[in-house]
Amino acid sequence: MILYFSGTGNSAYAAEKIAKVTGDKIIDLFSRIRGHNYSEIKSGSPWVIVTPTYAWRIPRIVQEWLENSGLVGNKDIYFVMTCGGSIGNAGKYLKELCAAKKLNYLGCAAVLMPENYIAMFTTPAQKEALEIIRQADPVIDKIALEIKNGKAFSQPAVSFQDKRSSGIINTAFYPIFVHAKKFYATDACVSCGKCVNVCPLNNIRLKDGKPIWGKNCTHCMACISRCPTEAIEYGRHSKGLPRYVFPKSNPELK
Template sequence: MVFYFSGTGNSRFVARNIARAIGQEAVDITEYTRTMERPDFTESGVYVFVCPSYMSAPARAMTDFVEWAGFPQGAKAYFIVTCAASMGITPKVASELCEKKGMECMGAAQIVMPQNYIALFTTKQVEDNIDIIEKAEIEIEKIAGSITKCEVLENKRIGAVEYSVTKWVRDVYYKDFMKTKKFRATDKCIACGKCVKICPLSNITMKDNKPLWGKTCTHCMACINQCPKDAIEYGKGTAGKPRYKGPDSALR
C-alpha cells in the first residue's frame, strides 16, 4: 500500500504515480486520522509512505501516523519525501521509526517538487514549477522501479550533530511557530468553504461567513495556496506573492 499526507498536492501526486507504477493503491492517511479510528494493517509486503519535508524531516503528520497505526512485524517500509530542496535527516528518522515498529527499513528518497511554504518563502513562476514537476516524474519512475524490485534505497549517513540539531530546530518550530494567529481572510473571501474542506487537520470552521482558524495546524499551506480567490494572507509577508495551486493545476 502507498500512504500519503499532502498539503498542496505534491505528495499526493508522487504517491499516486508511485502507486500506479507498482500496481497498488494510494491512500490518504487523513481517512484514518480524521476519524481517529486506529487502523491495523495485516497485509505482509511493502508499505510506502509519502509526505512533504517539513523542517528537514518527514512531516510529523506522517511519522505520527506510522507510530500510531498497526503494521505487521517485518513488513518492508519505504519513505519518500517531497521537498523544495532536501529531505534532510529523513533516512535516520525512517530507520529509527522502523526499528520502533519492527518494520524493515528499505530506505528513503527525496523528490524535489515546487516550493509551497509561502508563509516563509516564494514559490516559482508556473513555467519553472512545471519544469520541476517534469524532472520529478523521471525520479518517480526510477524510485518506483526500485520499489518494484524490492531494492534498498541508498542513503548517505546522517551525522550525529546534524541529526540532533535538526531535531531540536524541528521540535521548536512545531511548538512555537506552527501557529494560526497570523492567518486572516481578506474582503476577497466569497465564503465558498473550500478552505474548510481541504484542511487536512480539519482546523478551519466558518463563522459569520469567514474562515476561523483553530489551534491544530501543521502549516501545510493548503488553505492559503488553494483559496480560489487568493483571499487568505499570513502576516504581512504574503500579500502579492504568487500562490502554489499544486501539480495538477501546474501541469494543466
C-alpha cells in the same frame, strides 16, 4: 501498499506515479488523520509512505498516525519525501520509528518538488513549477522501479547541518513557527468553506461567513493555497506571492 499525505498535491502526484509502476493499491491518509482513524491496514506488498517534508523530517501528524496505526502483513517499508530543498537527516528518525514498530526500514528517498511553504519561502510561478516537476519525473520513476524490484534505497552522506536541521532546528521549529495566528481572510473571501474542508486537523471553522483558525495547525498550507479566490493571507509574507497547488490539469504534464 502506498500510503500518502499531501497538503498541496506534490506528494499525491509522486504517490500516483509510483503506484502506476508498482501496481500497488494507494490510500490517501487525509481522512484517516483528520478522523483520528488508527484502524489496522493489511498489505501483502511492502509499505510505501509518501509524504512532504516539514522542517527536515516527516510531518508530525504523519509521524503520530504511523505510531498509532496498525500496519500488518508485509514488514518492509520505504519512505519517499517530497521537499523544496532537503530532507536533512530524516532517515535517522524514520529508522527509529520503524524499529519501534518492528518494520524493516528500506530507506528514504527525496524528491525535489515546487516549494509550497508560502508562510516562510517564495512559491514558484507556474512556469518554474512545471520545470521543477519535469525534472522530478525521472527521479520518481527511478524510485518506483527500485521499489518494484525490492531494492533498498541508497542513502547519501549526512552532513553536520543535516543533523542539526532535523534535530535541534526541527524541535524548535514547531513551537516557534507552527501556529495559525497569522492566517486571516480578506474581503475577497466568498464563504465557500473550502478551507474548512481541506484542513487535515479540523482547525478551521466559519464564523459569520469568514474562516477562523484554531490552535491545532500543522502548516500544510492547504487552506491558503487551495482558496479559490486567494482570499487567505499569512501575515505580510504571503502578499503578492503565487499560491502553489500541483497543476494536475495542465496539459504539459499529460
